[in-house]
Amino acid sequence: MRIHLVNPNTTVSMTEKAAFAARAVAAPGTAILARTSANGPASIEGAYDGAVAVPGMLVEIAAADAEGVDGHVIACFDDTGLDAARALSARPVIGIGEAAFHVASLVAERFAVVTTLSRSIPVIERNLAVYGLAARCARVRASDVPVLALEEPGSGARDLIAAEIRAALDTDRAEAIVLGCAGMADLAHSLSLEFGVPVVEGVAAAVKLAELLAGLGLVTAKTGLYAPPLPKLYAGTMASLAPRG
Amino acid sequence: MRIHLVNPNTTVSMTEKAAFAARAVAAPGTAILARTSANGPASIEGAYDGAVAVPGMLVEIAAADAEGVDGHVIACFDDTGLDAARALSARPVIGIGEAAFHVASLVAERFAVVTTLSRSIPVIERNLAVYGLAARCARVRASDVPVLALEEPGSGARDLIAAEIRAALDTDRAEAIVLGCAGMADLAHSLSLEFGVPVVEGVAAAVKLAELLAGLGLVTAKTGLYAPPLPKLYAGTMASLAPRG
Amino acid sequence: MRIHLVNPNTTVSMTEKAAFAARAVAAPGTAILARTSANGPASIEGAYDGAVAVPGMLVEIAAADAEGVDGHVIACFDDTGLDAARALSARPVIGIGEAAFHVASLVAERFAVVTTLSRSIPVIERNLAVYGLAARCARVRASDVPVLALEEPGSGARDLIAAEIRAALDTDRAEAIVLGCAGMADLAHSLSLEFGVPVVEGVAAAVKLAELLAGLGLVTAKTGLYAPPLPKLYAGTMASLAPRG
Amino acid sequence: MRIHLVNPNTTVSMTEKAAFAARAVAAPGTAILARTSANGPASIEGAYDGAVAVPGMLVEIAAADAEGVDGHVIACFDDTGLDAARALSARPVIGIGEAAFHVASLVAERFAVVTTLSRSIPVIERNLAVYGLAARCARVRASDVPVLALEEPGSGARDLIAAEIRAALDTDRAEAIVLGCAGMADLAHSLSLEFGVPVVEGVAAAVKLAELLAGLGLVTAKTGLYAPPLPKLYAGTMASLAPRG
Amino acid sequence: MRIHLVNPNTTVSMTEKAAFAARAVAAPGTAILARTSANGPASIEGAYDGAVAVPGMLVEIAAADAEGVDGHVIACFDDTGLDAARALSARPVIGIGEAAFHVASLVAERFAVVTTLSRSIPVIERNLAVYGLAARCARVRASDVPVLALEEPGSGARDLIAAEIRAALDTDRAEAIVLGCAGMADLAHSLSLEFGVPVVEGVAAAVKLAELLAGLGLVTAKTGLYAPPLPKLYAGTMASLAPRG
């Protein structure tokens, strides 16, 4: 099985970290095809970054589909461009945010999310509401760690994240923790040991869910929100993204 | 006052129709600066079209801000790219979908939306849920009229729309109608006369709301979801959209 | 255009303050016809005051309609008698509470309300729920300022209100503030400057929305909740309010 | 025990029918003090009638409290003026609508309401939402019987009501029926026998709940929404309703 | 009238305390038939205890029905086995949790629950959500008193409960208190006096509601969730619980 993991931001080191997390959990026969968007922001911190990142990511989805893959994982916790990718691809697509929320819902009645910047909280809260899982989430907390600081040793990022986990367990009645950024993938195991609670990391969850869907022969429904785009002209810099029907 | 009306699809005739509707309701001192995206789909019918349309629209938002405008109207009923535009601009931004929903809520306890294709229903339903107004909407109905058919005389589009309005009033207990596409702007008045109920059209509603916000000196909140994008590198074809902080 | 602004309490100084706020934002051609209810409580602080205030207010609505106006604004943040007024009048009716909530929703994902007494909180929360906008409101805060104290210089009212705004921004993640009493209309501008966030005041918002609806030729839907009252006998002191059909 | 049953409309025959239903279920030691509002509409059919009816009803509440009663029942299915009455009185107050909804919730997972005119549907739906029981109600159906027709033998009212019950059971998956008008109180027993399902009638339910609350020594909470009105001047025709604190 | 009060745990002293509370409020002609489950946990503290307690309780329900009773009260605040009991019995069944929530909703807009252990909070919150009354509950608080400690004089249980009531009134804006355990039935009166707010205790509320339903001739709806179990074989230790149709 081949799973395409696409980083919708353009920072290769984040792709590598996510790919490492993906390969650590992939089944023996699963190859992880990790790609980085070539067009868009270096990190996704808010709605503007997220919106501009989508076309570059869709280019990678289309390319991977053309090469032949069994599923796609979008390696940004905001699930950037998830609906568009599902409409585009004939293969299952999983966002690491939704993956983490669904998996956390299977091991806890009530979880908390610990993300990077407080500006990311509204996007995550909206996604939880759209997916239906808002009532399962006690609170979305920000650790005030910029996304790229997660790539810097000595940034103190882990301590800030741990402090928010402590607060979530002590004051939010959270029973499990969801790490709210692809860049935190390497911290899940040690944080779970430290706090003695389930810590769900989205890259791992998404890769396993993509394997699950592909393994069961399930593909995205093609009526409604995920109906394939109709063939039409796209103008200017977007001409090459025009759907061919 | 100068209001920038941006058509996020690339079909100039739709821009012109929307601009006509906008100018018909604009206050005497309001100039409508109508722009068409140069980069993206010819029409927005579903999540893929919508996602690819956003960067091209944001280019127009930034350009209009640089020229100096008092507010922006996004002339697509899906409110394409609304959050990103609000994060980008220092001026108020109104989507014609949200404008129509809010205005309809002020004249009816319960309204119905009549849109073009059934593939647009899920996007509209999601927006209603996100805005909080889902309970005010009796039903979103599709007339099975393609967006571009609205531009063609003799397409029978008006009859199909009228049939859905009749059904909404008779079977959904709708008290008012929202027309769910910018391309229907020219039909609102005659449909309201025909059915004797309020018919809300988004372009007009949005232009007046943009005037309202600008007139009251209200600008978009700049913490939370609409926090300005942080300065960072954008790569490839998106490099020119990088926020400058 | 003539907009009827009705104060459902019987304190003329509050009507004057609201009328001042209304005229400050009214379009050049808009006349504000400000009226004070002659029958009912001196201020509206809770459900009992509110209920008794309605018939007196409806008398003013009917009188203004008879004189000929283009719309009505109910100048009490509780939107006292809004449904009954909509059923009665052939013209648009806007409550200043709903006006503020809808306008705030167009400039912020998440706002807070700062009102006078804590006994007003449940009414406001219920209105937010009924309108559908409860999820957009981070919290309704009371400043413990009695309504009539807003009319007294030196009452310290502004400081108490400012303290609640500070708390809303710091602890509720509010991005914008709605002032929850008609008597606060004169504070909006200076508080917005002081805190650097949008501060929405209901009288101004409602006047502009009334102009908007009237300008677009939109009237209240006349089926469902706002169906005109059926002609019938009213007894006793209410005989003169009987609908004539 | 003395229970005050107040009819907020001014039609004495409806008071008598409700009083008959009340006395039929009252405990041996319970006296029903039935009063008719002297000021207001002859029937309550929509928001305008309802709003004008409230002060006249509050006069009766205050008078009964002065005479000494153990609780009040508001004999209009819209629960007209319920919040104001709770704020005013030191005794429990029950609306027949809420009584019926709560009692139906104890015998069925899912009930339907059959009311008189379709214009009453929105008020009932809103009450259900405010009380929290909207999800328990499959549908509110109107039988198109005017309230006063229930008082006329040979009006065919019962057949129209029965037809809606049949539809509710067959197509709405309702398991129990709530009769949505005080004037239907005499039909509950025969309809329950005819259809073989629980049929809940509000007057009976409310009288028993008022006995229940009074018997348990429970009175309305006096902070929050039901805080007693503050002493203040009321002007004009409402002067005599001013709270004395 | 005969009301069967069943304690789904096997601790006789708790049954006796609940029976005492029940008899203290029962109408003159009402006999309380108090039974203790013979099979199951000594107390119900969480989902596992609750699930294992149900068959033993259903045995008592069936036995009481065979003897002839007019209604059943389940004397555990979790409403253990309520749906199954309703499906089984031809008589009304009331859980003390739901009874308390519905009664509290009739005297307060917003109540808080004070229960025993924090592990009970999620079950109570879920019940509130299922019944529709979650929005009426400000917060479920735990006093960290084990259920059986309520049976021990000198355990300090009352002080811990009082402290949570104080916090609920001061910080949760609760207007009334629901005591969240059958073992607290003897504390309601003194706590209500001490805090000057309504304190609702479930045993009393449930007994009166059972009398109410039986008095009105209302029985549980027998389609949908409470449809009688179909006759079929039950194996092993459960064979004697097989429905006979």
Add this chain to the structure above:
Amino acid sequence: MRIHLVNPNTTVSMTEKAAFAARAVAAPGTAILARTSANGPASIEGAYDGAVAVPGMLVEIAAADAEGVDGHVIACFDDTGLDAARALSARPVIGIGEAAFHVASLVAERFAVVTTLSRSIPVIERNLAVYGLAARCARVRASDVPVLALEEPGSGARDLIAAEIRAALDTDRAEAIVLGCAGMADLAHSLSLEFGVPVVEGVAAAVKLAELLAGLGLVTAKTGLYAPPLPKLYAGTMASLAPRG
């Protein structure tokens, strides 16, 4: 890896069918330990059957844990006893209903459930609400096929199910189908081919999710709803189920 699949009803042929479906999708290294409850109903059709089935199932959960397994699957679409099983076991537990809902949510915005008897609809609707996924489900439909008829060739069951799928796609706007009974596991593939939409079957979904959780080292959170039962005495026939702490 060893996954324990427990059939909470006592019909061995249903266990075998579920085990067949489980083994068909299990990973090469996964052994399916299929067990049938020895104590309880022959099928679970409604709340009474479900409640009595739980202790017998918990016996199997405990036994399998003692033997050593990596996770449990509850092979009843009602997710019978799921919370209790999660509280009891140290291993992940997945219900086939929740598994199907979560998986369907990853391939469709909007799915429908087709179950057996209409009496099962309320239980499934409640589960959807509790999990948060009610808004994702267009409708729960019953095919009026008794559970055990699914075991009988020539019962016409498949045709009845197919008719409901057709209706769900045509009138409910469903984009994918969830089969609402473990006994339908063998029909998923052919129905998916026939209708050209994703058809999700719970046994397969649950087995893969159990593998996923176990593979990621995730166990159920042990605070809150799933806190382990406290050691205490259990009386009578339930004595052997007493938690040992």
